[in-house]
Amino acid sequence: MVTRRVGLLVGRERSFPEALMAEVGRRDAGVEVVYANFNAPRATDKLEYEVIVDRISHEVPCYQPYLKVAKLRGARTINDPFFRIADDKFFDVALADALGVSVPKTVLLPSKNYESSISAESLQHNMGLVDWDAIERDLGFPMYIKPHWGGGWTGVTRVASMQELHAAYDHSGRFTMIVQEEIRWVQYVRCIVIGRRDVLPALWDPRLSHFDRYRHAHESMPPLGAELEARVVHDALKLTRALGYDMNTVEFAIADGIPYAIDFMNSAPDFDITSLGDSHFRWTVEKMADLVIDAAKTPRASRPRWNELTSIV
Helix, strand or coil: CCCEEEEEECCCCCHHHHHHHHHHHHHCCCEEEEECCCCCCCCCCCCCCCEEEECCCCCCCCHHHHHHHHHHCCCEEECCHHHHHHCCHHHHHHHHHHCCCCCCCEEECCCCCCCCCCCHHHCCCCCCCCCHHHHHHHHCCCEEEEECCCCCCCCCEEECCHHHHHHHHHCCCCCCEEEEECCCCCEEEEEEEECCCEEEEEECCCCCCCCCCCCCHHHHCCCCCHHHHHHHHHHHHHHHHHHCCCEEEEEEEEECCEEEEEECCCCCCCCCHHHHCHHHHHHHHHHHHHHHHHHHHCCCCCCCCCHHHHCCC
């Protein structure tokens, strides 16, 4: 039997990669999962893997061109680098709204500062003054100000007054920021989505410590009813499929029975056992094993967008 290879690009995490390797190996399906080699690759190198699972390029940008070339060569890249690199939180909100998914009111701000090479004249024709009073009327306090790209709550600030909003904005430097209304939720749900088909909805409390958000959420909020659970599963799948992700987490803040999509730009979601807990972790590992085995054994997809070009040279 020909062994097909899955390459893992990872950072510090260990529990998920090692469990995935063990689970795929246990199934004896003709697929092996290994840590992907990255040793100054050449653009013309032959591809070593049928599938590459990307868990770190959002933090280590030098992996991103490598993943794009892997996609060009026909590898299944999880997640697709062309979708992931194009993604941002302002676009996500607009996409969700277009799909009929409820989202917080969101405003895009001009950067507070710019590189020294950009002069005021470069901005004068298009960059109007921010109407802060209109933002307050529309969103109300408290609200959140956050970078338009990123995760892990980095750079996110809850502000309760115009003074606090201006202070956070003044400290944002050259980051592009958005502001969002606060949803006063009574339940908060994080959906783990694998393979654009399997969804595990779980109560998740962002007010708790990192290691308790899954484990103890049931103590701080009521359970989901069947109708609401079906709604968040449906919306999580709709968003993840539209984003082109194969693994994702989608967070919903539920107020007055309406699930508002809060965070769904999670192309390398937290899969560590210390935060997921045993049962969620086992489900995630099993579904990811299903995904990578199916992807490795499916014939490589044709090269999108470049097919016609490469056929005439």
